[in-house]
Amino acid sequence: MGFSIHWSRLAALLCALWMGAGVRCACPESNLQMQGGNYTLSNNLEEGSMLVYHCPEGYYPYPAITRLCQANNSWRPKPKRSPAQRCRLIECPDPNVLEYGSVSPPQEKYYVDNETTYECYSGYTMQGSVTRACLKNGKWSGSTPICRRDSGDRCANPGIPPGASRVGNSFGIDDTVRYTCNENLFLVGSSERVCQENGEWSGNEPACYYKHTFDTPLEVSKAFGNSIKESLTTLESTVDTQEGRKIRISKNGTLNIYIGVDISDSISEDYVNKSRDAVVKLITTIASFDVTPNYEIIFFSSELYEIVNIIDLMDGTAKLSDVKTKLEEFDIDRNTGTNLNLVFEEFLEKMALIKVRAGENFKEHRHVIIVFTDGISSLLINSADNNKKCSILYILYINKHVMLHSATDIYIFAIGDDILDDDLMPLTAGTGGTHYFRVKDLEKLQDTFDEMINEDEVKGLCGLHKEYTDNRNELKRKMYPWMVVISTQADGPPKKCMGSLVTPEFVLTAAHCVFGFLPEKVTAEIDDGDNKIKKAKTLFYHPLYNVTAKKNKGINEFYDYDVALIQLEKYVVISTDVRPICIPCTRETNAALHLVDQSCESQERLLLKTDLERLNFLTRTSNVVDLKDVHAKLGDNRYECIKHAVGVEGITADTLRDAVTDNFICTGGREPFRDHIACTGDSGGAVYKNFQQRTIQVGCNIHGKVCTAGGVKESTSNSRDFHINLFRVIPFLKGVLGRQDMDYAPLVFLEN
Numbered sequence: 001m002g003f004s005i006h007w008s009r010l011a012a013l014l015c016a017l018w019m020g021a022g023v024r025c026a027c028p029e030s031n032l033q034m035q036g037g038n039y040t041l042s043n044n045l046e047e048g049s050m051l052v053y054h055c056p057e058g059y060y061p062y063p064a065i066t067r068l069c070q071a072n073n074s075w076r077p078k079p080k081r082s083p084a085q086r087c088r089l090i091e092c093p094d095p096n097v098l099e100y101g102s103v104s105p106p107q108e109k110y111y112v113d114n115e116t117t118y119e120c121y122s123g124y125t126m127q128g129s130v131t132r133a134c135l136k137n138g139k140w141s142g143s144t145p146i147c148r149r150d151s152g153d154r155c156a157n158p159g160i161p162p163g164a165s166r167v168g169n170s171f172g173i174d175d176t177v178r179y180t181c182n183e184n185l186f187l188v189g190s191s192e193r194v195c196q197e198n199g200e201w202s203g204n205e206p207a208c209y210y211k212h213t214f215d216t217p218l219e220v221s222k223a224f225g226n227s228i229k230e231s232l233t234t235l236e237s238t239v240d241t242q243e244g245r246k247i248r249i250s251k252n253g254t255l256n257i258y259i260g261v262d263i264s265d266s267i268s269e270d271y272v273n274k275s276r277d278a279v280v281k282l283i284t285t286i287a288s289f290d291v292t293p294n295y296e297i298i299f300f301s302s303e304l305y306e307i308v309n310i311i312d313l314m315d316g317t318a319k320l321s322d323v324k325t326k327l328e329e330f331d332i333d334r335n336t337g338t339n340l341n342l343v344f345e346e347f348l349e350k351m352a353l354i355k356v357r358a359g360e361n362f363k364e365h366r367h368v369i370i371v372f373t374d375g376i377s378s379l380l381i382n383s384a385d386n387n388k389k390c391s392i393l394y395i396l397y398i399n400k401h402v403m404l405h406s407a408t409d410i411y412i413f414a415i416g417d418d419i420l421d422d423d424l425m426p427l428t429a430g431t432g433g434t435h436y437f438r439v440k441d442l443e444k445l446q447d448t449f450d451e452m453i454n455e456d457e458v459k460g461l462c463g464l465h466k467e468y469t470d471n472r473n474e475l476k477r478k479m480y481p482w483m484v485v486i487s488t489q490a491d492g493p494p495k496k497c498m499g500s501l502v503t504p505e506f507v508l509t510a511a512h513c514v515f516g517f518l519p520e521k522v523t524a525e526i527d528d529g530d531n532k533i534k535k536a537k538t539l540f541y542h543p544l545y546n547v548t549a550k551k552n553k554g555i556n557e558f559y560d561y562d563v564a565l566i567q568l569e570k571y572v573v574i575s576t577d578v579r580p581i582c583i584p585c586t587r588e589t590n591a592a593l594h595l596v597d598q599s600c601e602s603q604e605r606l607l608l609k610t611d612l613e614r615l616n617f618l619t620r621t622s623n624v625v626d627l628k629d630v631h632a633k634l635g636d637n638r639y640e641c642i643k644h645a646v647g648v649e650g651i652t653a654d655t656l657r658d659a660v661t662d663n664f665i666c667t668g669g670r671e672p673f674r675d676h677i678a679c680t681g682d683s684g685g686a687v688y689k690n691f692q693q694r695t696i697q698v699g700c701n702i703h704g705k706v707c708t709a710g711g712v713k714e715s716t717s718n719s720r721d722f723h724i725n726l727f728r729v730i731p732f733l734k735g736v737l738g739r740q741d742m743d744y745a746p747l748v749f750l751e752n
């Protein structure tokens, strides 16, 4: 391969020289057009330029999808007059493969939006979808219809997917069935399946794909999510959740994740960017599982660019928190050629190193390899031959590896406009579902990773939430599943405050929001699908909360310890829409933060570590929820922040430290960032910080006096907000939420 690479560089150089001498050095533009569509070129008509055809939705380019301008100024594939390059209506594979049943309407070809219905002959019962529609991604909706009857065989009839034919008609133990796909189609999934003793077929259901067939994000999400979750949850251990349940998560074993992202020039920059974003998202999502995998991340073309070295991560000389930044900052200097061999070699080398270091413990290591690529080795002069050689090489490598350590899964996300499926599919490895994905919409792939945390298993984890870039109000429940709106009923219209769900039975808010009210006058609005308005049963105030405590010092209103807990009459139902937030000094928060050290202090150090820590809280105006950004002024910045309280509620320079005690977090102002200010209705709301995909509440909003109208308002240079630092009121929280002798499940607080 090395030879070829040098050759192409030399060619590029020569080309430049020729161009300087006025010699034309480009591929011809003739015969490139396409009926019904158009094309884009990655680098005009110059060598290495990739031509990509585009068709309207529901159509695909035929016969070529892409063309490459080769070093000798010719296109590969070469444009031909016949068949003419055009946009064709998307087709789905032939459904007339149903055994013991009929398909209607019978057609020669089935196009996008065509519908089919299936019926079984008498004596047979239908499994799968009775009607199916041909979808825009070249697949049939629903699942393969199968007509079955009780045959006494150990395995059920596995059916025949559209476009396929099957050899093998007996379904007893150890019987094998083999599938092939019709012309122009290729098989994804298991081409051979064996009836196992447990009555299940080995492998997974095959499907026949056209070059224009893609997996939808939902399909990827389900398949990849289920499969990788196995890696994330197999090594069992239990952890208490704020819901009081035990869940299974991987604790003891070590998970090593190796990610390769193809950045060669056959893949458009947009794809590269989105793969990179998908990697960031994947890392964040995995982090929400309480597991702390080690990562090796490599960008590759014909060379490797190591973003993170797994050994450095293990040694602590690199930090996972820096990985995101490194990925985002990586200057993609793209290069020709795709050398998959090199990436796999590198991954294997790292595994070998880990094996030496881990010794006996290596058997507790699981490995997951994820590669984003199109598999195309572009620009290599005799690339067809080279590709074959390389394929054989890396398949050998992988087989050898997989034989040595069975705990390895290899996933391929096939991206790009033209994919070398035949080369890529054999690279996948591992059990438990699909490992090969043809992805068109990489943006949606990010949501895909989000879906992985949608499962019952992780449902109770505190602070887990979804992230959407979309700001629609109906998504807010999933983004802020812990959000609560509190109403108190006196004379006149009800007074509203914010609160946060901290367990299925308790809401944290500001004491001044509910002080003086009987529980029956207090309600909490949490839409868990049951009754949206939850009644309060008991109110607990911080014992030191006393607004008039410092009146004798001239401080008219003293808001220290302004926190309260509302016990609800009924448990709320936990789901992806309704979930507690993490609060400081609990064991679960420690797990969310991936802290080894079990101490409250290390949590605080991590969450409020710099003198200027960015935090958020929510505001609600007539049912629309918005986010406010603030910066906590800590350490040396604190005094400059709090001194603006002088003049408010009778506070003087002398009484400042009495009024604004160390229990307050100060935010606001315009320096160095323009903060938002709290408004009246924001009182009681969580002031929080997101740590990967988990939300941890660090403060509780108490002041909202400057802004009474509500909404997202920017701070003036002098306006300030104060929030109770939850780290300073732990004994109160623990005294209520951590009590062992009550009829509710206690939260486990750290000893110190």
Ligand SMILES: *[C@@H]1O[C@H](CO)[C@@H](O)[C@H](O)[C@H]1NC(C)=O
Pocket (backbone or CB within 6 Å): 036, 037, 038, 039, 054, 055, 056, 057
């Ligand atoms: C190219 O085709 C695509 C898909 O049909 C269409 O959205 C786009 O507007 C076209 N661009 C030009 C320049 O014709």
Ligand SMILES: *[C@@H]1O[C@H](CO)[C@@H](O)[C@H](O)[C@H]1NC(C)=O
Pocket (backbone or CB within 6 Å): 089, 105, 110, 111, 112, 113, 114, 115
């Ligand atoms: C199938 O789709 C093609 C193309 O859209 C259309 O012409 C044809 O009428 C459809 N057939 C049926 C039975 O709907």
Ligand SMILES: *[C@@H]1O[C@H](CO)[C@@H](O)[C@H](O)[C@H]1NC(C)=O
Pocket (backbone or CB within 6 Å): 252
């Ligand atoms: C898990 O790790 C702990 C300490 O590292 C060890 O004591 C325990 O035996 C391990 N459990 C299993 C199931 O390997």
Ligand SMILES: *[C@@H]1O[C@H](CO)[C@@H](O)[C@H](O)[C@H]1NC(C)=O
Pocket (backbone or CB within 6 Å): 269, 270, 273, 328
């Ligand atoms: C890809 O990301 C880089 C750096 O983040 C940016 O400069 C570039 O414009 C992006 N390209 C596309 C096509 O989005």
Ligand SMILES: *[C@@H]1O[C@H](CO)[C@@H](O)[C@H](O)[C@H]1NC(C)=O
Pocket (backbone or CB within 6 Å): 070, 072, 074, 381, 382, 383
């Ligand atoms: C250009 O090179 C490719 C392979 O490198 C070869 O298949 C093709 O025939 C060449 N075309 C011309 C016009 O020489």
Ligand SMILES: *[C@@H]1O[C@H](CO)[C@@H](O)[C@H](O)[C@H]1NC(C)=O
Pocket (backbone or CB within 6 Å): 546, 547, 548, 549, 550, 551
């Ligand atoms: C609040 O503080 C004032 C002044 O110290 C005291 O008189 C009053 O009793 C306190 N109220 C409560 C409820 O403790």
